[in-house]
Amino acid sequence: xxxxxxxxxxxxxxxxxxxxxxxxxxxxxxxxxxxxxxxxxxxxxxxxxxxxxxxxxxxxxxxxxxxxxxxxxxxxxxxxxxxxxxxxxxxxxxxxxxxxxxxxxxxxxxxxxxxxxxxxxxxxxxxxxxxxxxxxxxxxxxxxxxxxxxxxxxxxxxxxxxxxxxxxxxxxxxxxxxxxxxxxxxxxxxxxxxxxxxxxxxxxxxxxxxxxxxxxxxxxxxxxxxxxxxxxxxxx
Amino acid sequence: xxxxxxxxxxxxxxxxxxxxxxxxxxxxxxxxxxxxxxxxxxxxxxxxxxxxxxxxxxxxxxxxxxxxxxxxxxxxxxxxxxxxxxxxxxxxxxxxxxxxxxxxxxxxxxxxxxxxxxxxxxxxxxxxxxxxxxxxxxxxxxxxxxxxxxxxxxxxxxxxxxxxxxxxxxxxxxxxxxxxxxxxxxxxxxxxxxxxxxxxxxxxxxxxxxxxxxxxxxxxxxxxxxxxxxxxxxxxxxxxxxxxxxxxxxxxxxxxxxxxxxxxxxxxxxxxxxxxxxxxxxxxxxxxxxxxxxxxxxxxxxxxxxxxxxxxxxxxxxxxxxxxxxxxxxxxxxxxxxxxxxxxxxxxxxxxxxxxxxxxxxxxxxxxxxxxxxxxxxxxxxxxxxxxxxxxxxxxxxxxxxxxxxxxxxxxxxxxxxxxxxxxxxxxxxxxxxxxxxxxxxxxxxxxxxxxxxxxxxxxxxxxxxxxxxxxxxxxxxxxxxxxxxxxxxxxxxxxxxxxxxxxxxxxxxxxxxxxxxxxxxxxxxxxxxxxxxxxxxxxxxxxxxxxxxxxxxxxxxxxxxxxxxxxxxxxxxxxxxxxxxxxxxxxxxxxxxxxxxxxxxxxxxxxxxxxxxxxxxxxxxxxxxxxxxxxxxxxxxxxxxxxxxxxxxxxxxxxxxxxxxxxxxxxxxxxxxxxxxxxxxxxxxxxxxxxxxxxxxxxxxxxxxxxxxxxxxxxxxxxxxxxx
Numbered sequence: 001x002x003x004x005x006x007x008x009x010x011x012x013x014x015x016x017x018x019x020x021x022x023x024x025x026x027x028x029x030x031x032x033x034x035x036x037x038x039x040x041x042x043x044x045x046x047x048x049x050x051x052x053x054x055x056x057x058x059x060x061x062x063x064x065x066x067x068x069x070x071x072x073x074x075x076x077x078x079x080x081x082x083x084x085x086x087x088x089x090x091x092x093x094x095x096x097x098x099x100x101x102x103x104x105x106x107x108x109x110x111x112x113x114x115x116x117x118x119x120x121x122x123x124x125x126x127x128x129x130x131x132x133x134x135x136x137x138x139x140x141x142x143x144x145x146x147x148x149x150x151x152x153x154x155x156x157x158x159x160x161x162x163x164x165x166x167x168x169x170x171x172x173x174x175x176x177x178x179x180x181x182x183x184x185x186x187x188x189x190x191x192x193x194x195x196x197x198x199x200x201x202x203x204x205x206x207x208x209x210x211x212x213x214x215x216x217x218x219x220x221x222x223x224x225x226x227x228x229x230x231x232x233x234x235x236x
Numbered sequence: 237x238x239x240x241x242x243x244x245x246x247x248x249x250x251x252x253x254x255x256x257x258x259x260x261x262x263x264x265x266x267x268x269x270x271x272x273x274x275x276x277x278x279x280x281x282x283x284x285x286x287x288x289x290x291x292x293x294x295x296x297x298x299x300x301x302x303x304x305x306x307x308x309x310x311x312x313x314x315x316x317x318x319x320x321x322x323x324x325x326x327x328x329x330x331x332x333x334x335x336x337x338x339x340x341x342x343x344x345x346x347x348x349x350x351x352x353x354x355x356x357x358x359x360x361x362x363x364x365x366x367x368x369x370x371x372x373x374x375x376x377x378x379x380x381x382x383x384x385x386x387x388x389x390x391x392x393x394x395x396x397x398x399x400x401x402x403x404x405x406x407x408x409x410x411x412x413x414x415x416x417x418x419x420x421x422x423x424x425x426x427x428x429x430x431x432x433x434x435x436x437x438x439x440x441x442x443x444x445x446x447x448x449x450x451x452x453x454x455x456x457x458x459x460x461x462x463x464x465x466x467x468x469x470x471x472x473x474x475x476x477x478x479x480x481x482x483x484x485x486x487x488x489x490x491x492x493x494x495x496x497x498x499x500x501x502x503x504x505x506x507x508x509x510x511x512x513x514x515x516x517x518x519x520x521x522x523x524x525x526x527x528x529x530x531x532x533x534x535x536x537x538x539x540x541x542x543x544x545x546x547x548x549x550x551x552x553x554x555x556x557x558x559x560x561x562x563x564x565x566x567x568x569x570x571x572x573x574x575x576x577x578x579x580x581x582x583x584x585x586x587x588x589x590x591x592x593x594x595x596x597x598x599x600x601x602x603x604x605x606x607x608x609x610x611x612x613x614x615x616x617x618x619x620x621x622x623x624x625x626x627x628x629x630x631x632x633x634x635x636x637x638x639x640x641x642x643x644x645x646x647x648x649x650x651x652x653x654x655x656x657x658x659x660x661x662x663x664x665x666x667x668x669x670x671x672x673x674x675x676x677x678x679x680x681x682x683x684x685x686x687x688x689x690x691x692x693x694x695x696x697x698x699x700x701x702x703x704x705x706x707x708x709x710x711x712x713x714x715x716x717x718x719x720x721x722x723x724x725x726x727x728x729x730x731x732x733x734x735x736x737x738x739x740x741x742x743x744x745x746x747x748x749x750x751x752x753x754x755x756x757x758x759x760x761x762x763x764x765x766x767x768x769x770x771x772x773x774x775x776x777x778x779x780x781x782x783x784x785x786x787x788x789x790x791x792x793x794x795x796x797x798x799x800x801x802x803x804x805x806x807x808x809x810x811x812x813x814x815x816x817x818x819x820x821x822x823x824x825x826x827x828x829x830x831x832x833x834x835x836x837x838x839x840x841x842x843x844x845x846x847x848x849x850x851x852x853x854x855x856x857x858x859x860x861x862x863x864x865x866x867x868x869x870x871x872x873x874x875x876x877x878x879x880x881x882x883x884x885x886x887x888x889x890x891x892x893x894x895x896x897x898x899x900x901x902x903x904x905x906x907x908x909x910x911x912x913x914x915x916x917x918x919x920x921x922x923x924x925x926x927x928x929x930x931x932x933x934x935x936x937x938x939x940x941x942x943x944x945x946x947x948x949x950x951x952x953x954x955x956x957x958x959x960x961x
Binding site for chain 2: 047050051054056057076077080081083084085088089091092093095096097098099100104107108109111112113114157158169
C-alpha cells in the first residue's frame with residue numbers, strides 16, 4: 001500500500017487577478033522505502049507537489065493521502081501534528097534556527113513531540129550527529145558551519161523523529177556538486193538503513209542518477225515515471 | 237503535558253536567545269520601557285505624596301472628610317476661596333436641626349459648624365498707642381499719685397508724643413507743597429495745619445500741665461486722626477465652635493496665648509496672617525530676608541526682590557522711631573552702638589539705618605541684634621494677646637456690622653505653618669460670626685426691639701426689610717440694626733466699650749449650635765468609607781425632609797433646596813482640584829509617551845518578525861503549532877517589558893531616594909507649602925506605584941507585540957520552502 005497517494009490533484013495560485021495553474025491533474029503513488037526524485041525545470045511544479053505531500057499546502061482539487069490520512073480533511077493543527085510525527089523536512093537553504101546550537105536544532109522536533117527523556121533525546125541526537133558525520137559539532141552554532149555541514153544537521157533534524165517520509169526540496173541546490181553528491185549519498189544511506197521513504201526534488205542530473213525512481217514533471221503535469229538510469233541518460 | 241513543558245522551555249530559550257542576538261533592538265525597546273516605567277514610578281510616587289500632603293492639609297485644617305452646605309447657594313462651597321473671593325453661600329438656617337439628623341448616621345464622628353468669611357481689621361496706629369500711654373500717666377497723676385518713676389515716665393511719654401507731632405508736621409509740610417490748597421476741603425486742610433503747628437509749638441507743651449486732660453483731648457481729637465496711617469487689612473476667619481474645631485482638626489494648635497474659653501466670644505488670629513499683616517513691617521522683611529536666604533538659598537547680592545526689601549527696610553524707620561519714646565530710644569541706641577560697633581555720637585536714626593543695611597554676610601547677626609535689642613522695646617504686632625479688636629464686615633444685607641472680640645491667642649496649623657492658604661485663617665466664635673454675618677441672635681433681636689421702641693420705629697421682619705427699605709413709604713430702619721461705627725474705637729484696647737459685657741458672656745453649647753452656619757464639616761470614624769457614609773447622610777436628610785432637591789420652577793428655572801453633601805476634595809475648590817489637575821497632566825504625558833512607545837516597539841517587533849519569517853516558517857513546517865509561535869513572540873517582548881520595567885522601577889526608586897536624600901522637593905510658594913503639607917515634599921515609594929508601573933509597562937509591551945504576533949501567526953510553512961532565488 002502506498003505511503004503517499006496523490007490522486008487527480010490540481011493546484012492553482014492567484015497571481016494578482018490571474019489564475020496560475022501550478023499542477024494539473026497529477027496522480028502519483030509512492031511506496032514505502034522508495035528513494036524518489038521529482039525532477040523538472042524550475043517553475044514546473046515540483047515544489048508545489050512536494051508542499052502538497054508535505055502537508056504545508058492543500059490542493060485545489062483532488063486528494064492527497066499521506067500515511068493513510070486525507071490531508072484536505074485535516075485541520076491546521078492536525079496537519080501540523082502530522083508534519084511533526086510522520087514527516088521530516090530538508091530545505092534547500094538548510095533553515096536551521098540560528099540562535100540554537102547544532103545539538104539543540106536536532107533536538108527541537110523531539111521536544112515538540114514530547115514523551116522522551118533528556119537522556120533518550122541526547123542519545124538519539126548524538127547518534128544521529130555521528131551518523132551524518134558531524135558528531136563533534138554539537139555545540140556549534142549553525143553560522144559556524146559550512147553549507148554541507150549545515151545540510152547534514154538538517155538531515156539529522158529531519159530524521160530524529162524517525163519519520164515515515166522525508167521530504168527534501170532541492171537539498172543540493174545551495175551546495176557545490178561534490179558536496180551535493182555526498183549529501184545525496186548520506187540520504188540514500190539513511191534510506192537503506194531504516195527504510196525511510198525519501199522524496200526529493202531536483203533538477204541536477206547527477207543527483208537524479210542516485211535516485212531509484214524518478215518522476216519527471218513539466219508544466220504541472222507528470223511527464224513520466226522512469227528508472228533512474230533512463231532518467232539520467234535521457235537528461236539533456 | 238510534558239510535551240508542552242518541553243516546548244515552552246525551548247521556545248523560551250529561542251525567545252531569550254533572539255533578544256540577546258539582536259542586542260541593539262532589545263536595547264532600544266528596553267530603554268523606552270525603562271524610561272516609561274521610571275516616569276510612571278517617580279511621577280506617581282510624587283503625586284501620591286502630594287495627594288497625601290493635600291489630604292493632610294485640607295482634612296486637618298478645614299475640610300474634614302465631608303462637607304454639608306445649603307443647596308440654595310449660588311456658588312459651590314470653596315473652603316479656601318475661589319477666583320472671586322469667598323463663595324456665596326445661603327446659610328444653613330438651623331445648624332442644630334441639621335446636626336441632629338446627621339450625627340445619628342453611623343460612622344459620623346463629629347459635625348462642626350462653620351462660617352467662613354472675610355472681615356476688616358483696623359491695623360491701628362502708633363500715635364494712638366503713644367497717646368494711650370500718656371493718658372495712663374495723666375490719669376494716675378490726676379488721681380494724686382506722685383512718684384519719681386511716674387514723673388519720669390510721664391515726661392518721657394510726653395516727649396514721645398511731642399516728637400511724633402513734630403514728625404507729623406514735617407510730613408504734612410512736605411505734603412503741602414503738592415496739595416492744592418484752594419481746592420475742595422481746603423478749609424479743612426488749613427485747620428489741620430493750624431492744629432499741627434500748635435501741637436508742635438513749644439508753648440503748647442510748656443502749658444501742657446496746666447490742663448492735662450484738655451491738652452490730651454486736643455491731641456486725641458485733632459491730631460490723632462491725622463496720623464491714621466494704619467488703614468484696614470482683610471482677615472479671613474472661620475466662625476465655629478472653637479472646642480469642636482480643635483477636636484476635629486488635629487493640625488490646629490494655639491501657638492501663643494490660650495484657647496478661647498468654652499462658650500466665650502473670642503478670636504484666635506492666624507499666625508501667618510499676623511506675621512504678614514500685623515507685624516512691624518521691618519521685622520517682617522527681616523524674617524523674609526532670612527527665609528529667602530536660608531530656605532530658598534537666595535542671595536541679597538543677586539536677588540532683586542531681596543534688595544528691594546533691604547531698601548524698604550532702610551527707608552521704613554519712621555514706624556520704629558514713632559514707637560520709641562525718648563527713654564526707650566536711648567536704650568535702643570546704646571545697645572545698637574555696642575552691637576554694631578558704631579561711633580558714640582551716632583544718633584538712633586543712623587544706627588537703625590546701619591542695622592537694616594543688611595548684606596548676605598551680616599543678615600543673621602543684624603536680625604539677631606534686632607530681635608534682642610530693638611524688638612522687645614517695640615509693639616511688634618499691632619494686635620497682641622489680650623487685646624480686644626474691632627472687626628467689621630459687610631453683612632449679608634449689605635450694611636456694615638462690627639463686633640469687638642478678644643484676641644485669646646494665635647493659631648497655626650502644624651506642618652503647614654508657612655502656608656498662606658491655611659495659615660491666613662483665623663478662628664472665631666460662632667456668635668461673633670453670626671453678628672458679622674448679619675444674623676439675629678435672640679439677644680440681638682431683643683436689643684434691636686428696645687432700640688426700635690426708643691426710636692419709635694415699627695417692627696420689620698428680616699424678610700420684609702428690603703421691601704420696607706426700598707418699597708417707599710416707611711421710615712429708614714436699617715440703621716438700627718447696624719451698630720454705629722465709632723472710628724476712635726476701632727482699636728479699643730482694654731477700654732470699656734459696648735462689647736465688653738458680651739465678652740464676659742458664656743454661651744451654652746446649645747446657643748452656639750442653634751442658629752445659622754454656612755457649612756458643616758464632618759469628621760468620620762473611618763474616612764475610607766466616606767462615599768458610603770455620604771450616601772447614608774443623604775438618605776437620612778431625605779428622610780427628615782432636608783435632602784437636596786432640584787425642581788423645575790414655574791418659569792423653567794431650576795429651584796434648589798435642602799442640604800448638599802460633598803467630599804472634602806470637592807469642597808476645597810480650586811486648591812482641591814490641583815492634584816486632580818496634576819494627575820491629568822501626568823496621565824496625559826504617560827499616555828502620550830506610551831502611545832509613542834507602542835508605535836516604536838510595534839515597529840521594531842514587526843521588523844524583527846519579518847526578518848524571521850523564514851525561521852518561523854521552518855519551525856511551523858517541522859511541526860511547531862501556531863500558538864507556540866505567538867507565545868514565543870509575546871514571551872520575548874514581555875520578558876523585555878518585565879526586565880526593563882523592573883529596572884526602571886528600581887531606578888525610579890533610586891531617584892525618589894535621591895530626592896529624599898537631598899532634602900526633598902522644596903516648597904517655594906505658599907501654595908506648594910500647603911500642597912506638600914510642609915516645607916518640602918518627601919516623595920515616598922508606594923508599592924502600588926511600582927506595581928502600577930510594571931502593569932502599565934507589561935500591558936504596553938504586550939499590546940505592541942500583538943500585531944507582530946498576528947503576523948507571525950500568519951506565516952505559513954510554505955515560507956520555509958521559498959528558495960533564495
